[in-house]
Amino acid sequence: MADHGTHEHHESAHEGAHATNQMYVRIAIILAIITLVEVVIYYIPTIRSVLVPALIVLSLAKFLMVVGYFMHLKFDSRLYRFMFASGLVITLGVYLALLAMQWTRGYWFPLPAA
Amino acid sequence: MAIAIEVETARGAGHIDHGGHGHSEHPPTSTGLDSRKMLMWLFLASDCMFFGTLISTYMIYRNRAIELGTPPYPNEIFDIPYTSVSAFVLLMSSLTMVLALSAIQRGDHRGLRIWIAATALLGAIFVGGQFFEFTEFTHEGLGLSTSVFGASFFVLTGFHGAHVTIGVVWLLSILFISLRGGMPAEKAVDVEIAGLYWHFVDIVWIVIFTLVYLIPYADGPEGVVEEAPHAFLRLVTVGERFLAALPF
Numbered sequence: 001m002a003d004h005g006t007h008e009h010h011e012s013a014h015e016g017a018h019a020t021n022q023m024y025v026r027i028a029i030i031l032a033i034i035t036l037v038e039v040v041i042y043y044i045p046t047i048r049s050v051l052v053p054a055l056i057v058l059s060l061a062k063f064l065m066v067v068g069y070f071m072h073l074k075f076d077s078r079l080y081r082f083m084f085a086s087g088l089v090i091t092l093g094v095y096l097a098l099l100a101m102q103w104t105r106g107y108w109f110p111l112p113a114a
Numbered sequence: 115m116a117i118a119i120e121v122e123t124a125r126g127a128g129h130i131d132h133g134g135h136g137h138s139e140h141p142p143t144s145t146g147l148d149s150r151k152m153l154m155w156l157f158l159a160s161d162c163m164f165f166g167t168l169i170s171t172y173m174i175y176r177n178r179a180i181e182l183g184t185p186p187y188p189n190e191i192f193d194i195p196y197t198s199v200s201a202f203v204l205l206m207s208s209l210t211m212v213l214a215l216s217a218i219q220r221g222d223h224r225g226l227r228i229w230i231a232a233t234a235l236l237g238a239i240f241v242g243g244q245f246f247e248f249t250e251f252t253h254e255g256l257g258l259s260t261s262v263f264g265a266s267f268f269v270l271t272g273f274h275g276a277h278v279t280i281g282v283v284w285l286l287s288i289l290f291i292s293l294r295g296g297m298p299a300e301k302a303v304d305v306e307i308a309g310l311y312w313h314f315v316d317i318v319w320i321v322i323f324t325l326v327y328l329i330p331y332a333d334g335p336e337g338v339v340e341e342a343p344h345a346f347l348r349l350v351t352v353g354e355r356f357l358a359a360l361p362f
Contacts, residue, residue: 021213021216024209024212024213024216025209027209028205028206028208028209031205031208032202032205032206035198035201035202035205035323036198038198038323038324038328039194039195039198039328042194042328048330051329051330052329052330055324055328055329056324058324059320059321059323059324059325062205062317062320063317063320063321066208066313066316066317066320067313067317069212070208070209070211070212070309070313070316071309071310071313071314072306077147079145079147079152080147080151080152080155083152083155083156083159084155084158084159084162086159087158087159087160087161087162087163088159088162090159090162090163090166091162091163091165091166091167092166094163094166094167094170095166095169095170095173098167098170098171098174099170099174102174
């Protein structure tokens with residue numbers, strides 16, 4: 001951040017100083033490893049019961065790492081974070097609304113005969 | 115409240131955000147933040163909703179092909195090892211993109227060109243791989259109008275592929291401008307904005323890869339998922355077929 005007027009910005013500038021190329025490479029390696037883990041656990045039948053939550057946690061970790069480090073949201077203005085988070089919250093709302101419609105589909109929209 | 119504080123402190127300081135890196139020629143704004151960058155974040159938030167709607171639709175209808183008995187079913191046609199390689203390629207393109215930004219912020223024009231070209235190349239490989247995958251699915255009988263699964267799958271992944279294609283064109287235009295000497299370090303924010311778009315395309319694929327390809331379907335992948343060693347060995351065959359399909 002170029003703005004040094006607040007504690008947050010001092011903190012941001014301090015954190016930004018650590019965003020080096022070496023760190024980017026380390027993040028990329030971690031992302032690649034997580035992707036490999038995702039694929040490997042997909043093929044392990046014994047953990048099939050926990051596969052879905054495990055996959056969601058792993059992909060959430062990848063999502064946050066890319067957004068936080070590669071998109072610099074961890075080091076950038078809170079306003080950007082707020083805007084992006086707003087989009088995500090509305091997206092989640094859309095999904096839940098569609099899911100609710102699906103659960104009540106026979107009530108709101110009668111199903112055509114199969 | 116947090117936003118109000120942010121705006122006020124930015125005003126008070128009289129500074130402008132340069133994305134934390136490099137220097138922008140952008141004039142001062144009321145928020146103290148670069149308007150173009152803010153616009154890109156707003157666009158990405160709206161694009162979240164766009165893809166969120168497509169992904170939601172897919173998630174709701176993903177099992178309909180199985181329920182209604184309209185093959186081919188997702189478990190039969192998805193090629194996880196092949197898609198994993200595509201996901202890896204796109205992840206690595208995010209690394210090359212951030213290295214390109216880092217290079218221009220240091221005034222390293224050669225580094226910018228190398229990393230931007232690498233990012234565009236990886237993006238093109240991803241799009242080529244997706245085209246190949248679509249062709250394979252079509253040969254196996256899955257089309258846009260085959261079933262609601264096919265429609266929601268092709269619309270979702272097709273729009274993502276279109277986003278990647280636009281990103282590749284954008285990156286190539288930056289490369290072209292840089293080669294003509296029009297990308298000084300002061301314009302690093304231009305590369306950063308392109309990078310935000312590119313990383314967004316990557317995170318969308320992270321979500322699609324998990325929700326569309328990896329999460330099991332209604333009848334479960336048991337009995338359908340092949341043995342892991344065989345699946346990975348088959349990558350060689352897929353690679354050979356991909357190379358054979360190239361027009362050169």
